[in-house]
Amino acid sequence: MKSRYLLAIILGGTLLITSCTSTKKIVEQDSSIQKYQEAKTALNSGDYQKALTSFEEIIELKKNQNKRVDSTIYQNAGVAAWELKQTDKTIQYLELAKRFSVANDKTYSILAKAFLEKDNLSKEITNLEAYIAKYPQGEEIQSVQKQLFTAYVKSENWDSAYKIWPSFDNNAQNEVKYLNSYYKVCEKLEYKNQLEKIAQQLLKLDKNNIDALEFFAEKYYWLAENSYVKEMKAYQVNKTDKQYQQLLAAYKVYFENYRISKEYFLRLYQINPKPRYATFLGNIFTRYENKEKADYYYNLAKKK
Numbered sequence: 001m002k003s004r005y006l007l008a009i010i011l012g013g014t015l016l017i018t019s020c021t022s023t024k025k026i027v028e029q030d031s032s033i034q035k036y037q038e039a040k041t042a043l044n045s046g047d048y049q050k051a052l053t054s055f056e057e058i059i060e061l062k063k064n065q066n067k068r069v070d071s072t073i074y075q076n077a078g079v080a081a082w083e084l085k086q087t088d089k090t091i092q093y094l095e096l097a098k099r100f101s102v103a104n105d106k107t108y109s110i111l112a113k114a115f116l117e118k119d120n121l122s123k124e125i126t127n128l129e130a131y132i133a134k135y136p137q138g139e140e141i142q143s144v145q146k147q148l149f150t151a152y153v154k155s156e157n158w159d160s161a162y163k164i165w166p167s168f169d170n171n172a173q174n175e176v177k178y179l180n181s182y183y184k185v186c187e188k189l190e191y192k193n194q195l196e197k198i199a200q201q202l203l204k205l206d207k208n209n210i211d212a213l214e215f216f217a218e219k220y221y222w223l224a225e226n227s228y229v230k231e232m233k234a235y236q237v238n239k240t241d242k243q244y245q246q247l248l249a250a251y252k253v254y255f256e257n258y259r260i261s262k263e264y265f266l267r268l269y270q271i272n273p274k275p276r277y278a279t280f281l282g283n284i285f286t287r288y289e290n291k292e293k294a295d296y297y298y299n300l301a302k303k304k
Contacts, residue, residue: 035061036073043080052080052089071100075107082110090114105135109144116147125151146172153181158188176205183211208271217264221280224257228287258284275301 039054055077062069078093094111097103108131115124128148131138138144145167152161162185165173172178183198195215202212227250262284269277278301285294 039076043076046083048080048083052077052084052086055080071097071102074100075102075104079106079110082114087114087117091118105131105138105140108134109138109140112144112147116151121151121155125155125157142169142172146178149178150181153185156188158185161185162189162191174201174205176202176209179205180209180211208267210268210271213264213268213271217261217268217277217280220257220261220264221284224254224261224287225283227254227257255287258287273300275303 035054035058039051039058042048042054043051055073058073059069059077074093075097078090078097081087081089081093090110091114094103094107094114097107098111108127112124112127112131115121115127125148128144128151131144132141132148135141145164149161149164149168152158152164161181165182165185168178173182179198179202183195183202186192186194186198196219199209199212199215202209203216206212262281265277265280265284268274269281278297282294282297282301285291285297288294
């Protein structure tokens, strides 16, 4: 009888402990679910601080219990952190979310922006490229393309920048800052046959665009200069009446090109009085045999 009584006590105690443990687990589970729902509600309503605090409490709770943190919690915590301008936490949580299928287009676009803020060009490009590869029809595809193009230019990845340009829509291709960068890309790749068209577009959008003004100033200067040198050499070698008449005919062409070049360089010097512009102007007035103005611009070039 005593043995049976003792056994009953032991079994009863075991059942009580098991029951308490199970109850505790259910309570913890219910508490975790409730907190998650509260966090999601806060996130959806724009209460990002409450959402982030709640998500972080869940993460801490799960870690203390040695349990796996649901990847959606990292994703949501990262989004909330981004809205709160907490860049380090944004990267921390979204990089964790990226390891799982929960990662989406927002994961990559936010990470790209976060790494832009941290000036981590390599990781910015990695996330932008991933977005385009995974979500070519994504909601932010156009802004992602622009950011990636800018990142390529900044990293001097000229070929990649050139290849992504055709994917821009007409509006983007007619924005001065992007078109100016595209001009630089073509210049670096020595696609000279494309530069004039881009320079013309730039001047239509911005009459004081430096790159475009420099292009036309130098284009007409070298057309004039090369023609002048060629014709003068020809006449020096062969001083015949025919060659002299050819020289006079050429004067009209290259002096007109000097005139056009001069107008562009005068505009450039007015915008930004660089010694280089003054030197070109001095050279042009030398060809005009106007020593006074030539000396004037040569002296300005020396002062800067």
